[in-house]
Amino acid sequence: MPSPDTTQTSGPLTGLRVLELGHFVAAPFGSRLLADLGADVIKIEAPGGDPVRQWGRQVEGAGAPWSSMHQRNKRSLVLNLKDPRAIEIVLRIVGTCDALIENFRPGQLARMGLDRERLEAARPGLVVAQISGYGQDGVYRDRAAFGVIGEAIGGLRYLTNHPPSMSDLPPVRVGVSIGDSIAGLYAAFGIVAALWARDRREGGDGRGRTLDVALTESVLSMMEGMLPEYGAFGTVRQPTGSRIATAAPSSAYPTSDGKWILIAGNSEPIFARLTALMGRPDLAQDPRFVGNRARVANVEELDRLIGAWSVEHTAAELDKLLAEADVPSTIAYTAAEIATDPQFRSRGMVREVDDPLFGKVLHAGIVPHVPDDPGRIRWPGPPAGFHTDEILRDVVGLDAAEIAALRRDGVAA
Amino acid sequence: MPSPDTTQTSGPLTGLRVLELGHFVAAPFGSRLLADLGADVIKIEAPGGDPVRQWGRQVEGAGAPWSSMHQRNKRSLVLNLKDPRAIEIVLRIVGTCDALIENFRPGQLARMGLDRERLEAARPGLVVAQISGYGQDGVYRDRAAFGVIGEAIGGLRYLTNHPPSMSDLPPVRVGVSIGDSIAGLYAAFGIVAALWARDRREGGDGRGRTLDVALTESVLSMMEGMLPEYGAFGTVRQPTGSRIATAAPSSAYPTSDGKWILIAGNSEPIFARLTALMGRPDLAQDPRFVGNRARVANVEELDRLIGAWSVEHTAAELDKLLAEADVPSTIAYTAAEIATDPQFRSRGMVREVDDPLFGKVLHAGIVPHVPDDPGRIRWPGPPAGFHTDEILRDVVGLDAAEIAALRRDGVAA
Numbered sequence: 001m002p003s004p005d006t007t008q009t010s011g012p013l014t015g016l017r018v019l020e021l022g023h024f025v026a027a028p029f030g031s032r033l034l035a036d037l038g039a040d041v042i043k044i045e046a047p048g049g050d051p052v053r054q055w056g057r058q059v060e061g062a063g064a065p066w067s068s069m070h071q072r073n074k075r076s077l078v079l080n081l082k083d084p085r086a087i088e089i090v091l092r093i094v095g096t097c098d099a100l101i102e103n104f105r106p107g108q109l110a111r112m113g114l115d116r117e118r119l120e121a122a123r124p125g126l127v128v129a130q131i132s133g134y135g136q137d138g139v140y141r142d143r144a145a146f147g148v149i150g151e152a153i154g155g156l157r158y159l160t161n162h163p164p165s166m167s168d169l170p171p172v173r174v175g176v177s178i179g180d181s182i183a184g185l186y187a188a189f190g191i192v193a194a195l196w197a198r199d200r201r202e203g204g205d206g207r208g209r210t211l212d213v214a215l216t217e218s219v220l221s222m223m224e225g226m227l228p229e230y231g232a233f234g235t236v237r238q239p240t241g242s243r244i245a246t247a248a249p250s251s252a253y254p255t256s257d258g259k260w261i262l263i264a265g266n267s268e269p270i271f272a273r274l275t276a277l278m279g280r281p282d283l284a285q286d287p288r289f290v291g292n293r294a295r296v297a298n299v300e301e302l303d304r305l306i307g308a309w310s311v312e313h314t315a316a317e318l319d320k321l322l323a324e325a326d327v328p329s330t331i332a333y334t335a336a337e338i339a340t341d342p343q344f345r346s347r348g349m350v351r352e353v354d355d356p357l358f359g360k361v362l363h364a365g366i367v368p369h370v371p372d373d374p375g376r377i378r379w380p381g382p383p384a385g386f387h388t389d390e391i392l393r394d395v396v397g398l399d400a401a402e403i404a405a406l407r408r409d410g411v412a413a
Numbered sequence: 414m415p416s417p418d419t420t421q422t423s424g425p426l427t428g429l430r431v432l433e434l435g436h437f438v439a440a441p442f443g444s445r446l447l448a449d450l451g452a453d454v455i456k457i458e459a460p461g462g463d464p465v466r467q468w469g470r471q472v473e474g475a476g477a478p479w480s481s482m483h484q485r486n487k488r489s490l491v492l493n494l495k496d497p498r499a500i501e502i503v504l505r506i507v508g509t510c511d512a513l514i515e516n517f518r519p520g521q522l523a524r525m526g527l528d529r530e531r532l533e534a535a536r537p538g539l540v541v542a543q544i545s546g547y548g549q550d551g552v553y554r555d556r557a558a559f560g561v562i563g564e565a566i567g568g569l570r571y572l573t574n575h576p577p578s579m580s581d582l583p584p585v586r587v588g589v590s591i592g593d594s595i596a597g598l599y600a601a602f603g604i605v606a607a608l609w610a611r612d613r614r615e616g617g618d619g620r621g622r623t624l625d626v627a628l629t630e631s632v633l634s635m636m637e638g639m640l641p642e643y644g645a646f647g648t649v650r651q652p653t654g655s656r657i658a659t660a661a662p663s664s665a666y667p668t669s670d671g672k673w674i675l676i677a678g679n680s681e682p683i684f685a686r687l688t689a690l691m692g693r694p695d696l697a698q699d700p701r702f703v704g705n706r707a708r709v710a711n712v713e714e715l716d717r718l719i720g721a722w723s724v725e726h727t728a729a730e731l732d733k734l735l736a737e738a739d740v741p742s743t744i745a746y747t748a749a750e751i752a753t754d755p756q757f758r759s760r761g762m763v764r765e766v767d768d769p770l771f772g773k774v775l776h777a778g779i780v781p782h783v784p785d786d787p788g789r790i791r792w793p794g795p796p797a798g799f800h801t802d803e804i805l806r807d808v809v810g811l812d813a814a815e816i817a818a819l820r821r822d823g824v825a826a
Contacts, residue, residue: 012603012610012622025637037606055659056638057646065645066638135782140756146677146741148663153754157665157675158745159588160573170655170665170673171745172585175572181635182595189602190425190781192609193450197425197786200612209425212782217762220751221780222594224438225469225479227763230748231775232478233470237748242583246468250561252570252583260583262570264559328559332571332584335643335650338633341566343553349630350640362644367634368603369548369625373610 011038011366011375016195018042019093019100020074021114023050025147025177026131026215027103028070030184034101034191035073036366037375042093042391043074046081047413049384062357063383069363071381072353077392078385078413085411087113091122092396099127099191106132106141116210125208127194129187135214145215151179154219155226161239171239183218187211243303248295249274252332253307259315260332263306263322266292270327277325278309355380385413424451424779424788429608431455432506432513433487434527436463438560438590439544439628440516441483443597447512447604448486449779450788455506455804456487459494460826462797475770476796482776484794485766490805491798491826498824500526504535505809512540512604518558519549529623538621540607542600548627558628564592567632568639574652584652596631600624656716661708662687665745666720672728673745676719676735679705683740690738691722768793798826 016039020031028043028050035041043050050071056064077093079086091114094100100119102109109115109130119126130136133145134153151157156179161171190211198204226237242251247266255261265274268284268291275283283289283305288298295302310318315331322329331337339362344350349365357380366375392398392412406412429452433444441456441463448454456463463484469477490506492499504527507513513532515522522528522543532539543549546558547566564570569592574584603624611617639650655664660679668674678687681704688696696702696718701711708715723731728744735742744750752775757763762778770793779788805811805825819825 012606014610015616016609033602056642057648059645064638065641069638069641129781134756135760136784138756138759144741146663148657148677149675149741149743152665152675152743152745153751155746155748155751156587156589158673158747160585162582162585164671167580167582168667169575169580170667172573172575172652172654173657174569174587175650175652176569176635176637176639178591178635181637182598185595185598185602186781189446189598189605190783192602192605193425194783194786196429196605196609196612197427199609199614199617201614201617202612203428204612204614209786210784212784213780214760214762214782216756217760217778217780217782220757220762220777222589222591223751223777224589224594225477225482226589226748227752227775227777228478228482229469230752231765231773232472232771235470235748237588239585239588241585244561244586250559252565254581254583258577260571262562262565264561328557328562330562330565332565333568334571335568335639335648338566338568338636339640339643343547343551343629344633346551347548347627347630349627349633352644358645360644362640364633364636364640365630367626367630368542368599369627369630370603370607370622371549371625373607373622 010373011036012370012373013192014038016040016099017097019097020044021100021102021104021109023103024052025180026184027101027187028052029181030129030131030187031074031101032070032072033185033188037370041074042395043071043076044090045076045078045384047078047410049078053384059358065358065361068353068355068358068361068380072363073378074381075387075391076382076384077388080411081112083411084113085406089392089396090114091118093391094119094122094126096395097123097126098195099129101129101131101187101191103131105145106130106136120208125198125206127191127198127208127211129191129211129213131183131187131213131215133215135217136212147177147179147215148173150215151219153216154179155223156219159237159239162241163239166241179215179219182222183213183215186218187213243299246296247292248299249302249306251303253303253310255313255315255318256311257314261310261315261318262330262332264328266295271295273325274327277321277327278306280305351377353377353380357383388412423786424449425783425786426605427451429453429512430510431604432510433457434513434515434517434522436516437465438593439597440514440600441465442594443542443544443600444514445483445485445487446598446601450783454487455808456484456489457503458489458491458797460491460823462491466797472771478771478774481766481768481771481774481793485776486791487794488800488804489795489797490801493824494525496824497526498819502805502809503527504531506804507532507535507539509808510536510539511608512542514542514544514600514604516544519543519545519554533621538611538619540604540611540621540624542604542624542626544596544600544626544628546628548630549625560590560592560628561586563628564632566629567592568636569632572650572652575654576652579654592628592632595635596626596628599631600626656712659709660705661712662715662719664716666716666723668726668728668731669724670727674723674728674731675743675745677741679708684708686738687740690734690740691719693718764790766790766793770796801825
């Protein structure tokens with residue numbers, strides 16, 4: 001793997017340096033968002049590397065292709081943080097950084113010798129983002145942070161279900177570690193907010209701040225009117241399966257080739273176009289279906305009629321017919337449809353990245369898109385420790401003999 | 414409603430002023446995140462107010478309690494943007510702002526007379542965040558942005574389902590407009606990143622940037638290894654219902670009182686504790702269930718056994734028993750459990766807010782939590798136009814007669 005050119009960057013966070021002491025999803029995802037916008041992210045990994053590198057299917061001897069995307073645009077340094085010399089190195093790197101992001105269990109960072117006072121002494125004004133399951137204080141702080149548990153506490157899992165009248169299967173996981181990723185995004189947001197407060201020309205106060213981001217709270221923050229409505233009326237928001245409680249028709253319908261097509265036909269003109277397309281223009285005049293309120297009240301029958309029509313057609317046919325009739329719809333995209341979607345491709349949101357380990361790897365693009373100062377995929381995720389020598393030499397200031405000694409003693413790798 | 418004290422703020426974004434031209438969820442949520450951290454957000458609404466104010470159950474004559482949380486910490490100005498005088502007022506407010514956030518259809522802002530050049534002339538260096546369904550360019554840019562459609566295009570809907578072998582019901586919506594909220598969070602992140610690039614003492618370039626945030630892309634960015642694995646192996650990630658594909662047991666199990674309990678028992682010591690608790694310590698020695706790989710292979714039988722045990726107990730009993738046995742678990746929280754959770758309460762993540770319209774309203778707290786410079790819930794969401802006079806007078810610089818004329822002509826309200 002050739003050494004990436006770390007001096008050439010672009011994006012609004014060019015010039016920012018961030019230390020990542022992260023593993024699995026939340027902190028590494030948050031720091032990757034910063035790296036995508038131009039930050040120099042130094043990821044410190046334990047010997048053997050971040051365990052997330054083993055997630056997903058492996059290419060023998062090279063690791064999992066996911067890591068190409070998950071760790072992209074970062075530099076990787078392997079240190080054994082149980083050795084006091086490694087902690088000294090961390091503090092010297094901290095001295096060159098604007099921010100630190102971590103997702104150890106609460107208290108672990110301090111126990112390692114990296115408490116707030118020592119970090120602040122190494123780098124006055126350091127911004128520190130700490131991601132955990134439940135937060136850095138409170139009665140739950142020491143609980144293990146399993147993503148599926150945190151998402152259920154935040155209220156997401158209960159709502160992601162069919163109503164009990166339709167199914168006795170358990171509520172569904174969304175299929176990805178969404179709570180971790182949302183927490184990582186909140187941490188990235190908090191870091192740049194704290195940097196603006198610290199660094200801005202007029203009014204910047206030069207001081208560091210701590211971001212205490214909990215997975216449970218990040219999920220809860222997405223729950224819209226759930227709490228105010230409960231407080232005001234005592235109503236407990238209930239799952240509505242594939243539908244929306246207040247609009248109809250809006251659901252996923254079966255196709256003849258075993259896919260699902262989403263149709264959002266819940267305004268009068270759209271509903272009229274949909275029923276005409278179905279060859280049932282009478283339904284738009286049917287008192288059971290005139291107006292959104294009536295359609296919601298009779299949604300079972302309405303969805304049965306739409307499903308009976310949709311299942312007679314392939315997903316591709318429906319996609320074409322509904323688009324021609326100007327009815328908002330889409331096939332429920334799998335990875336295959338995403339990979340070839342012309343909009344994602346034209347906006348660089350699906351792109352092939354040259355990866356020395358895996359050949360070409362398909363990456364999701366950079367969000368947010370900054371058209372007048374776009375971030376770049378500067379290089380794919382490096383193997384663990386790929387930049388160990390470079391960082392120890394250029395950032396920490398060690399000479400070749402010192403680096404060799406650290407490697408020999410298992411402090412660095 | 415008493416006028417809030419708009420000078421007293423706290424949080425890292427104190428001193429920031431943002432203009433919101435938003436409606437529904439995405440832009441208003443993004444700007445509320447900024448307001449929660451201290452920004453002065455001026456929300457411009459059409460006569461009648463943001464239609465989201467009608468969402469959810471209403472208190473007669475006062476609107477929906479959700480708006481108390483959704484619009485909190487903002488100032489509201491009602492303008493009829495079809496009138497050229499209103500556009501002039503917008504440009505004068507822009508002149509005092511650092512950033513603008515909007516979620517009209519692509520092109521709409523420019524058609525209203527607020528193109529990039531005019532905005533830049535009014536406020537050199539303005540940061541502009543534009544949220545849309547599919548992005549500001551490309552073949553889909555003019556499509557209507559329905560959240561459920563965008564989430565399906567981003568790949569979330571397909572994965573949020575039971576496997577076809579278990580259910581023929583359609584894939585589930587997560588119950589909230591999560592794509593909109595994630596897009597709003599990305600916009601907030603992008604705005605502060607652009608502000609840091611513009612304003613920082615050393616290296617700030619003083620120039621504005623545009624954030625082009627698409628709902629579809631915001632969702633896609635959460636999809637983890639889905640794309641790299643498809644590209645490398647051609648494997649299309651499949652829904653796994655309540656489970657995790659690579660770990661067992663990890664699912665939601667029924668209780669005797671009709672709730673669901675999440676149990677993550679997928680390590681050897683935890684699994685041993687779980688089976689002991691079930692009165693079935695033999696299962697930990699059963700070759701079908703020794704090691705995670707075997708448990709994943711025999712997950713149907715394993716989950717059947719756990720479910721048969723869990724359904725004999727109430728959720729409260731299971732919660733207590735599993736906690737005592739140190740098995741990671743939780744009840745799938747509804748609004749009711751969230752409202753009384755001691756961790757959420759102690760961290761201010763569930764709190765009562767005095768609201769002149771609704772009495773006390775239950776709000777979700779401020780994320781990210783900044784313990785050394787916390788944002789505040791300074792005031793609940795105001796009625797539409799509550800700050801019209803104040804803003805026209807103090808920000809735009811109009812006198813009482815001018816304001817009265819604008820009101821008389823229906824330009825302001």
